[in-house]
Amino acid sequence: MAHIKIKRDKCKGCMLCIKVCPKGQLKEDSVLNKKGIKPVVFLGQDCTGCTFCGVICPDTAIEVYK
Ligand code: SF4
Numbered sequence: 120m121a122h123i124k125i126k127r128d129k130c131k132g133c134m135l136c137i138k139v140c141p142k143g144q145l146k147e148d149s150v151l152n153k154k155g156i157k158p159v160v161f162l163g164q165d166c167t168g169c170t171f172c173g174v175i176c177p178d179t180a181i182e183v184y185k
């Protein structure tokens with residue numbers, strides 16, 4: 120099953136990945152990362168491996184595995 124890995128300390132919280140995910144698999148975390156912002160977390164239930172999130176991330180914080 121497709122899944123992603125998020126490097127939470129690289130994430131700057133721009134939320135672009137949340138907007139492009141067609142399956143609603145990403146959401147803002149409630150815990151701060153090392154940058155002092157709330158990064159994105161993966162819900163992990165219905166990822167298709169479309170790679171939209173990984174492609175749009177300006178900080179290469181997301182890796183997609185099919
Ligand atoms: S690979 Fe596609 S479906 Fe999976 S989390 Fe990223 S945008 Fe969503």
Ligand code: SF4
Pocket residue numbers: 125129130131132133134135136137158159175176177178179180181
């Ligand atoms: S697109 Fe990248 S930097 Fe922006 S919120 Fe998503 S993982 Fe974080």
